[in-house]
Amino acid sequence: MKEKLRFSGLDVHAETIAVAEPEGEVRSLGTIPNRAESIRKLIKKLGPADKLRACYEAGPTGYVVYWQLAELGVECEVVAPTLVPVKAGDRVKTDRRDAEKLARCYRSGDLTAVWVPDGGSEALRDLVRAREAAKQDQTRARHRLSKFLLRSGQRPSTGVRPWTRPYLIRVAQLRFTQIAQESTRQDYLHEVEHMRERVARLEQAIMEAVSWHRRRCNKSLTIYKHCAVLQISRL
Numbered sequence: 001m002k003e004k005l006r007f008s009g010l011d012v013h014a015e016t017i018a019v020a021e022p023e024g025e026v027r028s029l030g031t032i033p034n035r036a037e038s039i040r041k042l043i044k045k046l047g048p049a050d051k052l053r054a055c056y057e058a059g060p061t062g063y064v065v066y067w068q069l070a071e072l073g074v075e076c077e078v079v080a081p082t083l084v085p086v087k088a089g090d091r092v093k094t095d096r097r098d099a100e101k102l103a104r105c106y107r108s109g110d111l112t113a114v115w116v117p118d119g120g121s122e123a124l125r126d127l128v129r130a131r132e133a134a135k136q137d138q139t140r141a142r143h144r145l146s147k148f149l150l151r152s153g154q155r156p157s158t159g160v161r162p163w164t165r166p167y168l169i170r171v172a173q174l175r176f177t178q179i180a181q182e183s184t185r186q187d188y189l190h191e192v193e194h195m196r197e198r199v200a201r202l203e204q205a206i207m208e209a210v211s212w213h214r215r216r217c218n219k220s221l222t223i224y225k226h227c228a229v230l231q232i233s234r235l
Helices: 036-046 064-071 095-108 119-151 165-173 179-216 220-233
Strands: 006-012 016-023 025-033 052-057 075-079
Touching: 006 095, 016 036, 016 095, 025 036, 025 095, 036 064, 052 064, 052 095, 064 075, 075 095, 119 179, 165 179
Parallel strands: 006 052, 052 075
Antiparallel strands: 006 016, 016 025
């Protein structure tokens, strides 16, 4: 007799995973720790890995659970949380109820899967996120320095564009008679320079990572996506 597939819905959090499956009536299988060993024991308990189908919503925990299930031979899908069907008036949210809803919708084919990157692609995305964070920190550092200079009555020279090398040289040559102001100028300027070096370092790391993927991977579409992410991050 052909063994039927078993569908499971997982409500994944940083420390726990609520599990449910739609065997006849959807039933909760409880909550397990979000640890590799606990996931392995769960799969062993549920049955042959090739007969299991699991899903969970994309979120801040990333794709670690997906990769762990894939290593165990379980077919898993990460689904778009904004496209999960919601019944009118269904406002009560618990981990158990969310897992049961995922299991029910997964079995009926009502969920939309998202693209899951491999480890290398996700590592590159983390690097791009780090650069984006650095650019935001750089903007804040520049704002602090420019507002300080404005409060101090220091105006940029005519024809000198802000944050160019001549502009920063002029700021470095400024001197304040008040020790507190001079210390502030030095600290703000140092932070601006530090942020510039940080952004440049991360951009170089991104270029090296893309080159590494180009050498190791023949999938032109994957490389195209990596390059596109880099170009977008430079805007």
